[in-house]
Amino acid sequence: MDVLTAVVTRRSRHALHEPAPSDAEFTELLKGAAAAPDHGKMRPWRWILVRGHERDTLGRHLAIGEPPEEQARTVQRMLRAPLVAALVFCPTENHKVPEWEQLAAASSVAYGLMLLLHSRGYGSIWRTGRLCTSRSAHELLGLTPAERLLGSLDIGTPDDLEPVNSRPVGNVTERVATFASLPRTGRADAGRTS
Numbered sequence: 001m002d003v004l005t006a007v008v009t010r011r012s013r014h015a016l017h018e019p020a021p022s023d024a025e026f027t028e029l030l031k032g033a034a035a036a037p038d039h040g041k042m043r044p045w046r047w048i049l050v051r052g053h054e055r056d057t058l059g060r061h062l063a064i065g066e067p068p069e070e071q072a073r074t075v076q077r078m079l080r081a082p083l084v085a086a087l088v089f090c091p092t093e094n095h096k097v098p099e100w101e102q103l104a105a106a107s108s109v110a111y112g113l114m115l116l117l118h119s120r121g122y123g124s125i126w127r128t129g130r131l132c133t134s135r136s137a138h139e140l141l142g143l144t145p146a147e148r149l150l151g152s153l154d155i156g157t158p159d160d161l162e163p164v165n166s167r168p169v170g171n172v173t174e175r176v177a178t179f180a181s182l183p184r185t186g187r188a189d190a191g192r193t194s
């Protein structure tokens, strides 16, 4: 699959089943995704792979403190895909590369990974929700105080029966300006010699 096809045909997939990539295949694809732009080559991210009954354990931790009627649903949400890959953001504080740039680097890796999974025939969806805020999940997964969960990728083989609409690309021309078309101000003209 060429890059443009991968980019325009990837969609978030909700219905995912076995097989999911093995730990080795996940790592192989991550190696590719890790080539994403990364100011300072800091790799401010790591992944924790959660499978089988471990997903149930994670779901139960996420449900701690929730009203009883919501707990079962929270646990169930963790079981939607055979592989839940939690994305841990590991920023370096007080670095010349500001935290927002490190976050951008971590996000770029996640997107690259989604594209590579898609090109291999796997489906994925980035999910956030309670995983990003749950102190209990933070402790269960052994995060340091400086680390943050950016959610997880649900990964598996997409269900062929799931209706997948193509993503309307829409008009992007309105999102692009040329310098020459910008409203002129005195400052914009400063420095012109002719």
Ligand SMILES: Cc1cc2nc3c(=O)[nH]c(=O)nc-3n(C[C@H](O)[C@H](O)[C@H](O)COP(=O)(O)O)c2cc1C
Pocket: 010, 011, 012, 013, 125, 126, 127, 128, 129, 151, 167
């Ligand atoms: C940072 C981030 C967080 C997301 N969190 C969720 C989520 O919690 N639940 C969900 O259903 N989708 C989530 N998504 C997926 C988006 O809803 C999805 O990408 C969007 O609807 C566009 O659809 P597409 O990926 O099929 O093009 C998230 C996406 C991103 C980038």
